[in-house]
Amino acid sequence: MESLRVRPKAKELEALRAKLVKECGVCGGTGKILTGAFNGPNALFDDCKCFKKFLALYELIVGGVPSHYLKTIRKDLLPRQVKEIDHETGRPARFSKDLGELFARIIKKHTQFINRGHSLFFTGYNSTGKSYAAIWLMYRFAYRGHTVHYIKFKRLHGTILNSFNDGELRKLLSEIEAVDLLCIDEVGKESSATAQVIGEFEEWLKSRQDSGKSTIIITNLDVSDFRERYEASIWEALAEKFLILAFDTKNNFRRMHRRWEY
Ligand SMILES: Nc1ncnc2c1ncn2[C@@H]1O[C@H](COP(=O)(O)OP(=O)(O)OP(=O)(O)O)[C@@H](O)[C@H]1O
Ligand SMILES: [Mg+2]
Numbered sequence: 037m038e039s040l041r042v043r044p045k046a047k048e049l050e051a052l053r054a055k056l057v058k059e060c061g062v063c064g065g066t067g068k069i070l071t072g073a074f075n076g077p078n079a080l081f082d083d084c085k086c087f088k089k090f091l092a093l094y095e096l097i098v099g100g101v102p103s104h105y106l107k108t109i110r111k112d113l114l115p116r117q118v119k120e121i122d123h124e125t126g127r128p129a130r131f132s133k134d135l136g137e138l139f140a141r142i143i144k145k146h147t148q149f150i151n152r153g154h155s156l157f158f159t160g161y162n163s164t165g166k167s168y169a170a171i172w173l174m175y176r177f178a179y180r181g182h183t184v185h186y187i188k189f190k191r192l193h194g195t196i197l198n199s200f201n202d203g204e205l206r207k208l209l210s211e212i213e214a215v216d217l218l219c220i221d222e223v224g225k226e227s228s229a230t231a232q233v234i235g236e237f238e239e240w241l242k243s244r245q246d247s248g249k250s251t252i253i254i255t256n257l258d259v260s261d262f263r264e265r266y267e268a269s270i271w272e273a274l275a276e277k278f279l280i281l282a283f284d285t286k287n288n289f290r291r292m293h294r295r296w297e298y
């Protein structure tokens with residue numbers, strides 16, 4: 037049975053540590069920095085920034101984030117326009133919300149965000165930067181000590197369906213369910229959403245909300261298509277606590293990148 041968790045390879049992690057910690061000029065490759073005066077055995081040490089970064093990336097690797105996203109994680113999120121969607125009408129509620137600014141506020145209040153179980157719903161066409169934005173956020177939450185997990189919807193429900201007779205998978209599922217911040221990507225890209233899957237999805241969302249956990253849902257469907265495809269009760273569960281953001285089509289990042297490459 038395929039395991040959901042991307043089990044980090046020792047080699048991969050050793051290479052990551054070598055790159056981030058061993059070559060660090062600040063701590064001289066020890067991963068520790070002295071806080072205050074050095075007074076022999078009572079000296080106080082703190083984790084160096086390089087080591088914190090290593091731990092955050094470790095968390096993401098363990099949390100199933102695709103490695104091609106880890107390469108771009110250090111780049112700053114470009115300022116961009118997103119629309120906040122009114123969950124009742126499905127229409128834009130406010131315009132010109134700058135994503136960078138919004139995320140900066142979220143990160144600044146990261147403990148509050150997690151403790152209050154705030155959640156996000158990203159909608160938008162292909163290549164508008166939804167996955168990137170979510171992973172940018174997850175990295176920062178992981179860096180600050182919260183547990184995160186990234187999973188594609190198709191894989192999640194495949195695992196749910198397969199897990200009934202498999203104790204290992206069940207355990208893994210409850211582990212994923214328990215993380216502080218769970219990102220379910222590519223909702224709506226599955227070929228068929230059976231009633232069972234929709235039921236499970238709803239249950240997942242509700243159980244996370246009931247236990248005050250934060251979730252990021254990402255979909256290519258617009259609000260009305262999403263409502264049509266899934267049960268109304270799912271939408272109601274979402275609308276209750278989720279900030280709904282529509283990603284702009286003008287900033288098509290994949291296209292931008294291609295233009296850059298040539
Ligand atoms: N703010 C950004 N700064 C730099 N690069 C970005 C940014 N947002 C996205 N990208 C890059 O653009 C490409 C497309 O972005 P991404 O995969 O996040 O789009 P998406 O909306 O999730 O698309 P899809 O709906 O097809 O999954 C990726 O290679 C990503 O690294
Ligand atoms: Mg994506």
Ligand SMILES: [Zn+2]
Binds near residue numbers: 060068
């Ligand atoms: Zn260092």
